[in-house]
Amino acid sequence: xxxxxxxxxxxxxxxxxxxxxxxxxxxxxxxxxxxxxxxxxxxxxxxxxxxxxxxxxxxxxxxxxxxxxxxxxxxxxxxxxxxxxxxxxxxxxxxxxxxxxxxxxxxxxxxxxxxxxxxxxxxxxxxxxxxxxxxxxxxxxxxxxxxxxxxxxxxxxxxxxxxxxxxxxxxxxxxxxxxxxxxxxxxxxxxxxxxxxxxxxxxxxxxxxxxxxxxxxxxxxxxxxxxxxxxx
Amino acid sequence: xxxxxxxxxxxxxxxxxxxxxxxxxxxxxxxxxxxxxxxxxxxxxxxxxxxxxxxxxxxxxxxxxxxxxxxxxxxxxxxxxxxxxxxxxxxxxxxxxxxxxxxxxxxxxxxxxxxxxxxxxxxxxxxxxxxxxxxxxxxxxxxxxxxxxxxxxxxxxxxxxxxxxxxxxxxxxxxxxxxxxxxxxxxxxxxxxxxxxxxxxxxxxxxxxxxxxxxxxxxxxxxxxxxxxxxxxxxxxxxxxxxxxxxxxxxxxxxxxxxxxxxxxxxxxxxxxxxxxxxxxxxxxxxxxxxxxxxxxxxxxxxxxxxxxxxxxxxxx
Numbered sequence: 001x002x003x004x005x006x007x008x009x010x011x012x013x014x015x016x017x018x019x020x021x022x023x024x025x026x027x028x029x030x031x032x033x034x035x036x037x038x039x040x041x042x043x044x045x046x047x048x049x050x051x052x053x054x055x056x057x058x059x060x061x062x063x064x065x066x067x068x069x070x071x072x073x074x075x076x077x078x079x080x081x082x083x084x085x086x087x088x089x090x091x092x093x094x095x096x097x098x099x100x101x102x103x104x105x106x107x108x109x110x111x112x113x114x115x116x117x118x119x120x121x122x123x124x125x126x127x128x129x130x131x132x133x134x135x136x137x138x139x140x141x142x143x144x145x146x147x148x149x150x151x152x153x154x155x156x157x158x159x160x161x162x163x164x165x166x167x168x169x170x171x172x173x174x175x176x177x178x179x180x181x182x183x184x185x186x187x188x189x190x191x192x193x194x195x196x197x198x199x200x201x202x203x204x205x206x207x208x209x210x211x212x213x214x215x216x217x218x219x220x221x222x223x224x225x226x227x228x229x230x231x232x
Numbered sequence: 233x234x235x236x237x238x239x240x241x242x243x244x245x246x247x248x249x250x251x252x253x254x255x256x257x258x259x260x261x262x263x264x265x266x267x268x269x270x271x272x273x274x275x276x277x278x279x280x281x282x283x284x285x286x287x288x289x290x291x292x293x294x295x296x297x298x299x300x301x302x303x304x305x306x307x308x309x310x311x312x313x314x315x316x317x318x319x320x321x322x323x324x325x326x327x328x329x330x331x332x333x334x335x336x337x338x339x340x341x342x343x344x345x346x347x348x349x350x351x352x353x354x355x356x357x358x359x360x361x362x363x364x365x366x367x368x369x370x371x372x373x374x375x376x377x378x379x380x381x382x383x384x385x386x387x388x389x390x391x392x393x394x395x396x397x398x399x400x401x402x403x404x405x406x407x408x409x410x411x412x413x414x415x416x417x418x419x420x421x422x423x424x425x426x427x428x429x430x431x432x433x434x435x436x437x438x439x440x441x442x443x444x445x446x447x448x449x450x451x452x453x454x455x456x457x458x459x460x461x462x463x464x465x466x467x468x469x470x471x472x473x474x475x476x477x478x479x480x481x482x483x484x485x486x487x488x489x490x491x492x493x494x495x496x497x498x499x500x501x502x503x504x505x506x507x508x509x510x511x512x513x514x515x516x517x518x519x520x521x522x523x524x525x526x527x528x529x530x531x532x533x534x535x536x537x538x539x540x541x542x543x544x545x546x547x548x549x
Binding site: 059062177 | 265376420492504
């Protein structure tokens with residue numbers, strides 16, 4: 001574990017350098033421990049793949065004091081914890097098709113896999129929620145099978161629809177809202193990934209696992225999905 | 233926010249370039265991807281509320297570049313701080329940094345900013361806007377906060393309470409901040425220095441940069457000497473206010489209030505918050521130089537600035 005100054009009011013803790021479930025579990029433990037111990041000194045926490053950004057109030061304490069509090073709190077962290085089994089498993093329905101996932105054809109052409117194989121492989125994985133960011137409710141899920149890993153589009157789309165399921169390298173995600181985006185789109189999920197008026201606002205949190213399940217066009221529409229507007 | 237007929241306040245006649253309802257910001261929700269938002273220039277924001285005797289987190293308006301026009305529906309008091317704009321009340325010149333009593337029917341106009349970029353218009357008691365995730369601050373990119381998550385539009389109603397004969401005060405001229413077009417900004421060199429060679433680091437701290445057209449509340453993209461990190465990207469991680477990312481094109485981006493919460497570009501350092509506010513008061517074309525400081529130096533400056541704010545007296549009118 002390394003702690004560095006990230007800015008005037010932030011320290012960053014590194015737990016490793018890779019995308020790995022065990023490291024992610026340590027980040028999650030640290031979130032729980034620091035939320036309890038830093039109290040009013042703490043302004044915000046940003047967990048990610050292998051790091052945790054700790055934003056503190058520099059008018060109440062300096063970076064040395066925060067560093068000490070972090071070191072003390074994280075002594076309790078267990079390297080061999082079974083936190084991984086604690087997260088819930090969420091199943092998300094996806095309408096995979098060339099209509100809803102225009103980049104299936106590109107992935108098929110590049111990999112030599114059939115569209116049906118790509119869809120099957122994407123559903124085989126159980127993906128860990130490594131981080132949430134980029135936009136409200138955007139959950140980075142990993143890791144997809146190397147056979148269907150795909151580099152980001154050279155030119156990002158100006159408009160990706162809400163619910164679009166994408167792949168970027170070995171990550172996959174469901175777009176929580178209409179936004180620009182450069183991920184390869186393979187389907188649409190009817191479930192809302194972020195709803196400020198709902199409780200909880202998100203169906204998943206970091207540390208949970210996600211499985212995708214193919215549904216038909218009819219099921220997708222019955223679940224509240226929409227196919228309005230072309231994917232430009 | 234749905235307003236029934238009894239709700240009163242100010243009507244927006246002209247929204248200006250970008251006018252937003254904001255409080256000090258949204259904190260504690262980075263974990264679901266929500267950014268902090270809040271005023272780009274917290275000092276000017278805090279003076280506005282303090283001059284009116286408001287709660288320090290009361291909701292007010294941040295007008296970027298100006299052009300805002302409002303009409304009062306009730307008696308109250310206002311103040312405008314921050315970037316210099318021609319302030320007019322019913323067509324007559326009015327002083328900034330000074331509270332003004334307002335009567336129902338009065339028209340308030342902010343011209344375009346001549347020095348600085350962001351002005352703050354506060355009303356006695358603050359605007360009454362429901363908090364979303366603990367804050368009223370508007371983040372347009374997230375459609376959260378303010379009035380329906382959006383910037384002001386003509387016809388919007390900004391609800392507030394009537395405050396007849398509200399106590400008024402002024403900030404003496406010598407205590408007011410000034411906004412320059414050529415500035416030195418303090419940067420804490422980053423823990424990712426090893427992605428930048430000694431030469432690249434010297435280049436960054438010895439070159440002049442210019443604020444480009446691509447500058448907004450999310451980030452300020454600068455143009456100038458190219459800085460080449462040894463990697464294109466890093467494993468995505470949390471980004472703090474003031475972080476200076478360097479993407480593959482070598483042109484630094486300073487991240488402001490509406491930044492994305494995590495990102496994967498290497499960072500050469502992080503600007504101190506007082507200077508992030510000064511940068512955010514710059515328009516495209518402003519000239520920037522960077523100066524390296526330690527985090528201890530940054531904390532010292534921050535505590536001195538806070539002490540100055542607390543100890544500077546406003547004058548009652």
